[in-house]
Amino acid sequence: MKPRPFDYARPDTVEEAVAILAEHGDEARVLAGGQTLLAMLNLRLVEPAVLVDINRIPELDVIREVDNRIEVGAAVTQNRLLAWPPLAQKLPLLAAALPFVGHFQTRNKGTVCGSIAHADPTSELPLSLALLEGEVVLRSRHGTRVLAATEFQQGMLTTARAGDELITAVRFPVVPGGVAFREVARRHGDFAIVAVAALADGVNGMRIGVAGMAERPAVRRIAGGESSATHDAIERLAWELQGYDDVHASARMRRDLLRRIAPVVMEEARRCAA
């Protein structure tokens, strides 16, 4: 199908973009890569009055390191971050997870911030941001606010972004330690059924992040190692998050996947740290 008619605006600066959002609020939609939004427009699942295309705002198309964090601007595509030379050294988790985000062709256009803004519960980038305890930077006419990933993503496809706010960037902390990422999907490039990421940061145990089990990614600290305590912690996590039934998998299958993948990912993160 084709989208319903909408007004189109292509601002040259963040100030212009924010001014349009201030005027139209929830009636406006921000167009970054459009790899989800255009499909939703074509299927008429969304019918915005105004589309605000932020792709030609130069200040948003920037990857930079600030205070030991990698800041990725709202117009930076997933393939651009994947091809960023220091990625494997600075953000090895992203180097591992990004190849699972959609396909080569959609990563050429889809943005890092757009995926986080969409807040799909099974999505790799929101999981990575949550595990690394990253932040989302939001701008409106009233100023800038910075939210922790856990404050930003509130539920399934639901975030703390107000209608007049533009996500200008996300920040991934550079954390030393070993990382690992795995997901289970029917085919490569499909939405994950369950995705697990781990960070062995040398502090007491390790951080583990799980997507596809609840309305948003869950991050916990688990003892780690080949112990019954680790086994029990994963078992508790499976029952705590419960999983959910949909056309792809049952809640029970999701819990089983978590039980099987989590120890593997944790072991990989531990070996990666060593």
Next chain:
Amino acid sequence: MRCVKRGERVRLSLTLNGRKLSGEAEPRMLLSDFLRHVLGATGTHVGCEHGVCGCCTVLVDGAAVRSCLTLAVQAEGKAVTTVESLARPDGTLNPLQQAFQNNHALQCGFCTPGILMSFTDFLQRNPAPSEAEVMEVLSGHLCRCTGYAGIVAAVLEAANNRNQP
């Protein structure tokens, strides 16, 4: 700032396969429809129109993207490359197309233009891919005839031939 009201038809200029062209479109027109219906470049096919099948893949500034998930107005001023650019004017196939023919990598051919454009971009960036890498890129396309094996063989052959001295 570029602003276009709903329903308003504006003239958009872009470079299509090296030629500067322009045509009229309203904001909601997809790039796939602009190429086919306004510019008459019907080599680009439209399958699912929501980004799943990959038939409509074209290059925008050299990068393979879904033209059904791109608005025509977003391509304003950009260089768009479609399947029409691949063969020589006399009809001689380019090496990638020839490899598709050699390996029976198409049957009905509906999905082929998109697949050719994806691998045109991919082989530029990765001239010596592994079979797994080819399959990963191919996972962004749906082909209901071939079973994919011929396509993988064709891409590997094209890469191989290119890397022969």
